[in-house]
Amino acid sequence: MIMPVETDIRTKIVAAAYKLIARYGYGKTTMADLAEACGMSPGNLYRYFPGKLDIAEQLALLAFEDEENALRELVRRPGLSASEKLKLFLCTQLRVTHAMLKDDAKIFEIAQIISRERPLLANQNLARIRALLAEILSAGNAAGEFDIPDVVSAAEMIQCATMKFHYPQLFTRLALEDLERELRGVLNLVLSGICSKLHQSASPDTQSA
Amino acid sequence: MIMPVETDIRTKIVAAAYKLIARYGYGKTTMADLAEACGMSPGNLYRYFPGKLDIAEQLALLAFEDEENALRELVRRPGLSASEKLKLFLCTQLRVTHAMLKDDAKIFEIAQIISRERPLLANQNLARIRALLAEILSAGNAAGEFDIPDVVSAAEMIQCATMKFHYPQLFTRLALEDLERELRGVLNLVLSGICSKLHQSASPDTQSA
């Protein structure tokens, strides 16, 4: 009863925040602007969110969720080998990040702010992505494509090995094509190590997405 | 004739700068302080260096050189397998960086400033380290330990895969032990891929430094 109403106004606030922040950036979007866009006083916002950062957190969580859903859909896609999925997964992630960095810098900034102020959330996002990676690796094991004794650990190590491509902004000014080339190279190296002997000669040569 | 004198004063300036910066940091070390320490006027410093940043650059180049020399000595050390050398090389690099971050933060800051203001120099340092990596890989090939078709490319990819450990300052919430564990995991993965079939069962299990 109270829940739906509250949820509707929260949702409305989040949607309005998304629009304003995409346009003006987080810092330049004031609570007064947001309240006006929602047709209420600034003080009323605090009945729905403890503070400005919490609204940003909600936006970041939605962005993480979108990313994870897209990647999960990939993982569940039939007709691809595990190697192909691994490559597609990580290349997609790189492309999405790179595109956002380029085209939606103001929204991207929210993820950065949240990563700094709420590191647990960023780590949870990484953990969920790792779980998806582990899923690919498990499927590769089950299909006899991979021979990985511990898929959870391997997923963690693959994530570490591809950290440069998860947070390209921290490491480099390289163009997307260069980053993709590097990522493909790293993945070929990694795949050489995890592919079972039966697939060793074929998988590292398979073309990526 | 002019050359030895000029070199001596440049060297003197660099040495004085090192002392002052190690103590006060780059930002708090003024050209006036430095000139006084060298027994000359501030204006005279500009006969030897175009600007303050150029003095910092010289210090960074010296630090890069020290690092590279230490790693080169490692690479040339007899009695270690290529796998062991690879692990030792990258673990040493991580430890040296981590220790500097902890114990010589003001000198470390210079490398960061130069990486930002003079990215070419930072990239050249990475390239020289990559060449040392390639040397290890070549030796592994020659010893029949590795089976790498293109050691230059593999060195590049190994560097990309270990980028997280090259810049530990970006992951300050991780303890050194955690970073080392991750690095070992990544290297085991990589080594699984580059070890020749004859060494496949032994090398990934070898204990690191």
Add this chain to the structure above:
DNA sequence: TGATTAAATAATTTATTGATTGTTCAACAT
């Protein structure tokens, strides 16, 4: 009584001003 507001309060940002520092260069010293 619960929801909302407008004003008050606290915190942060911005603008302004003065101080400091990097750099240049005319003047001076050798």
Add this chain to the structure above:
DNA sequence: ATGTTGAACAATCAATAAATTATTTAATCA
């Protein structure tokens, strides 16, 4: 003529005041 300085100039930093923004709360409204 070459080397050096100290003052002038330009750029940056630090301190302070003013403005703005986030948040809280007493008062008002439905």
